[in-house]
Amino acid sequence: MKFGNDKKAVVAQLRQYPTFAQCSDEDLQALVNAGAAFSLPAGWALVQEGIPSDACYIITEGSARVFQDRHEIATMNAGDVVGEMTLLAGGQRRATVTTATPTKGWRIENDALKELLAKRPHLQEALTAVYRSHTQHAAESTE
8 A cells, every 4th residue: 555644544554454453543543643654675674683773663565574693583564563672672673674675664763652652552562462472483583
């Protein structure tokens, strides 16, 4: 879906993803209002391992590859969230995520997202569930 900065279209698209199933339209509208669209060509890093976190990303179009210690450990697609681990757990990025195809989505700065999560428990729960899933996957990939 090509939405540019059409925030209603972004909310409608987020509504389709299982990650946000428990979130209200008001939650999703607040999330969209806190961020901005991004668009990257293939081969660009969304986040880089070892770097402090500055934002969280929601992929809405395209795919990305996840690397830890230069080993590919996962692929991310539309509906996936990137960058929540450092936001929720602190520290530095634990993986590098690089676009595999031209990729579009929504970027939310950490300060705006932290404020939003404090006010929106369903968004907090959604990102915490993503965090748990990513943590479990990372642990399995190192075994």
